[in-house]
Amino acid sequence: MCDHHSEGKKRHGCHCGGGLPVEKFMQPCLLLLLKQRSAHGYDLIQLLTEFGFSERLDPGSVYRNLRRLEEDGLVTSHWDVGEGGPARRLYSLTDEGEEMLHAWSVHIRQQRKRMDDFLEKYQSLFENEDL
């Protein structure tokens, strides 16, 4: 997934944030929410606010991410019809998705460390500023 998985000639070798702290932060959040319980996309939009996403988060990006997670085999879905209202998909985490969640947690811990380093240097540069 990261540098540590491919040490070839490629500079980054993966798409989980070699240069950025985190790309696609929404994906690990969705996996974590689905680890707690299966849910519909519409509910997940609300639940993502727990992770600092805006209350009026673009729904399209959520559904797009869910479709991609499904393509990658990290979640499954089936139509959930019947109980009034339009049909909706119920998403569930797969075993592969849970493994990916663990990989993400390692990655996110590393990226948090990078931010800590940044903030530490920032503070030491400016701490004597306002005397």
Add this chain to the structure above:
Amino acid sequence: MCDHHSEGKKRHGCHCGGGLPVEKFMQPCLLLLLKQRSAHGYDLIQLLTEFGFSERLDPGSVYRNLRRLEEDGLVTSHWDVGEGGPARRLYSLTDEGEEMLHAWSVHIRQQRKRMDDFLEKYQSLFENEDL
């Protein structure tokens, strides 16, 4: 720069990471390094390893980011010829760049909080896993 700066109909209203924890993390790192001292692009490539960037970081992305920072008035540069070797640019932080650095630090602190929240939930979900 962020949500807090434009509360209109737009969902995010800025490009500093409404959905992502941080996009373009390299930019604040460059600003911080240039706050410490003026430097050449080539040196900055080495210095970026302090922030977790790969030792064989793509040079093109660094130079492109520096050009963009200059376009935005956050850094200035002038050619530094004479001392042997090819000509090189010496980059310096502007006052505007220093203000942006402060804005970035606020933003990065927020994003670190999001990661903390994620990791906290992650741990509480899995802490009783391996008994």
Add this chain to the structure above:
DNA sequence: ATCTCTATATGCATATAACATATAGAGGAG
């Protein structure tokens, strides 16, 4: 009928990322 809420999805323009490659001066090996 029309409006609104729930629910999912697509289209499109632009931005960013990853990688390869181009250019060029200087110094050393042969």
Add this chain to the structure above:
DNA sequence: CTCCTCTATATGTTATATGCATATAGAGAT
């Protein structure tokens, strides 16, 4: 002198990501 390497900056290409608008559609209320 020619080739190679290191320093130093920059561009081109392709794939993916993001932001936002918009489409579709069922159900209940006015």
